[in-house]
Amino acid sequence: MMKHAAFATALSLLTGALASAQTPAETFESGLAEYRRSHHIPSLSVVVLRDGEPDVEAYLxxxxxxxxxPTTADTxxxxxxxxKTVSGTTLFLADEAGEIDLDRPMADAEDWQGLCDxxxxxxxPLAGGEVEGVIMPDFSCAGQTLRQVVNMQANGEPGTDFWYNALVFARLGRWVDEVHERDFRSLVxxxxxxxxxxxxxxxGWHDIQNFHVLSHLAPPFFFDGERVVKQPFPDDDFRGAAGLYMTPMDLARFDRALDDGTLLTPGQRDALWTPPNNPDGSPSEYAxxxxxEDYQGERLIFHSGWQPEAYSAIYLKVPDRGLTLIAFANSESLWWHNRPDRSEIERSDLVQAFFAAYGIGETTP
Known part of the structure; x- marks a missing residue:
């Protein structure tokens, strides 16, 4: 009920904002303070980039x-x-450079054999069971390659259908650490x-660079239905699936580099975001x-983040419009119970507010 009420609140706030704001940025930003309050988020940072430049910077x-x-740009x-967007891009670049072979078997690492055991x-449930109302096919070690794991095609028959499996993806870091000259952190x-x-x-916690990041870290909180309760910090070190700590504007640096040719050529960027095919010939929803995702005629490229009862994040690109949304929270309230078999960022009420403000899915870019 809380999520439905929050969704209704966000949309009603947006409706009022649409009547008064003169620009999409003003429309979107005007509702963020109430969005934070209604979602019980202690610290919320939201950045919208338009053609690489900030259109919205809100630190609430x-x-x-x-x-x-107070939350600031340094939080x-x-x-x-x-x-995963940084991890996957790193592995793609390393493969392009000939340093990593994405078609190498995961079984080359003893750690993978331990996972198989x-x-x-x-x-x-990620090994085969119900996740968010969806039954995932069984996971079995059946010759998966690094490419199949990074493309989330490890469950069922490897290399076929998309099934989101964060636990298996996390093994990428250990795989690199074991079989490669440089460890995964060094590669990234x-x-x-x-x-x-x-x-x-x-x-990760064991990174020897940029210690000041931890001094500006917003501690995690969980809303228990009555109040926000401080939570333990995540204690996992950096791995393929998670582990980065950062400011929104540092992710914006990564975002700009994807678009301006700093990290990839246009051809490489197209290849990075070209998914493998499903068995029926349709494109997968992960690469x-x-x-x-294709949403009402719009190309969407994104990832969400969810640390249960602690943190959540959204990173969304609408490339045909030159728009990017970055949102970080020190609670799980940006999470929308993502299904493991579909790409559905439109289920996020914050994203719906962003879409409405900028006319995404309503007009031709």
């Missing part, structure tokens, strides 16, 4: 448990699975973080760490 709330430290967050019979730094001067990003 407070980033400590006493409510004394950092654990971005959970949005990390316990995961299929673990009882974890070499291909993405250091070339882009992403100095407000840490790759190289990115969700892909």
């Amino acid at each position: 709330g407070w980033s400590d448990d006493e409510g004394e430290l 950092t967050y654990f971005i959970a699975s949005v990390t 316990w995961f299929p019979d673990s009882g974890i 730094r070499a291909y993405v973080l250091d070339p882009l001067a992403m100095t407000d990003t840490m790759a 190289h760490g990115w969700f892909l």
Whole structure:
């Protein structure tokens, strides 16, 4: 009920904003303070980029448990699975450079064999079971390649259908650590973080660079139905699926580099976001760490992040319009109970507010 009420609240706020604001940025930004309040988010940072430049920068709330430290542009967050966009892009670039072979078998790593021994019979739904009302096919070690794992095609018959499996994707980091000369953190730094001067990003607790990121970290909270309760910090180190801590504007540096040719040629960028085919010949909804979706005539490229009862994040690109939405929260309230078999970012009420403000899905770009 809370999510439905929040959705209605967001849309009603947006309707009022549409009547008064003169620009899409003003329309969208005017409802964010009430959105944060109604969703019980202590610290919320939202950035909208238009052609690489900030159209909206909103830093709302407070980033400590006493409510004394206001959220600012320096506030950092654990971005959970949005990390996959950086991880997947890194592996794509390393494959293009000949340093990593995406078609190499996962079984080349002993860690993968260890996963094979316990995961299929673990009882974890991602190994085969119900996730958000959907029955995932069984996971079995059947010759998966690095490419199939990074494209989320590891469940069922490997290399066929898309099934979102964050636990298996997380094994990519361990695979690189074991079989490659450079560990995964070093690879990500070499291909993405250091070339882009992403100095407000840490790759996990054990990263030896950019310690100041933790001093600006908004601690996690959970709304228990009555109040927001401070939660333990995530204690996992950096891995393929999650582990980056950063500011929204550092992710904006990554976003600009994707679009302006700094990281990839136009042909490489097209290949990065070209998914494999499903068995019926239709394109998959995931490629190289990115969700892909066609929504009412609009091309959407995105990822969400969810650390249960702690953090959530949204990173959405609408490339034909030159628009990007970045939203970080120190609660799980940006999460919308994503299904494991579909790319449906329109189910997010914040994204719906963004769409309405900017006319996405309503008019021709």
